[in-house]
Amino acid sequence: MKNLLTILGFLLCLSTQAQEINWMSINEALAAQKKEPKKIFMDVYTDWCGPCKLLDKRTFHNKDVVNYVNKHYYAVKFNAEGTEEVNYNNFTYTNPNHNPNRKGRNSQHFFANALKISGYPSMVFFDENGNLIAPVVGFKTPQQLELYLKMIHNNDYKKLTTAEAWKKYEKSFVGTFSN
Template structure:
């Protein structure tokens, strides 16, 4: 029994060391960081109720290769498409005036989500090193699929 527990403990420890965290920040923080060190922005546009968004977060964004690649090559932003955060982008403020705090499930769509023309969740937006929006990456992607797309950009 002790041998089995030890083996299980070692296996879980190995899995834990494989998981990696992406260094998420707000869009305002990423845009400020770009002014000091020009680098593209990778933005995860998600909602709290979106199943594929949760799968992307759990399976893809915690993959060591994906996390390392994003942390090295991008400023990473996590943006709730139905959240209450205020966003400043290119001199304009975006908010979610119809947001209802404490609401479970769907909420009002954020003005910045509308500006980005997000049509489905999850959507991953790429901003170039000057902060201009490029094309979205739409839908759930496995780690390998996302890596292929990111390396092709």
């Protein structure tokens, strides 16, 4: 009986552990695409951004978001004010103006600038060949993000060439992600 309780306790502990998105760097994701083509979902954040932290806590730990992203995308975490060296489209992007002693806002990484990131958080989608599809700016709940995750994964975005088509798609979309 004692062994059964120990096993049940262990299984309960495993089932309540937080699920995590399998984050990687953009360089790792681009390399992985060469072996197994898959779209890239990139979270562009900064250390000082409150909505970025909320997105991390509330949306990126939602089990439906975690499962969907891990299954259908290479997930990238990218600090838009960090110092990571990014090799993208035969160019090396850096952040030469980064000041490690600065508190709060810092200089924007040249890669974030090249992607035309205008606010944080931003989620950026790339196709299976590493080509930019689109950035989505701002905090999104799991249910709001679901629309973009599925639209991009299913290539529906290619058919949405007008504002009217987008509104119709958005209105007819039926999500399944939980709170």
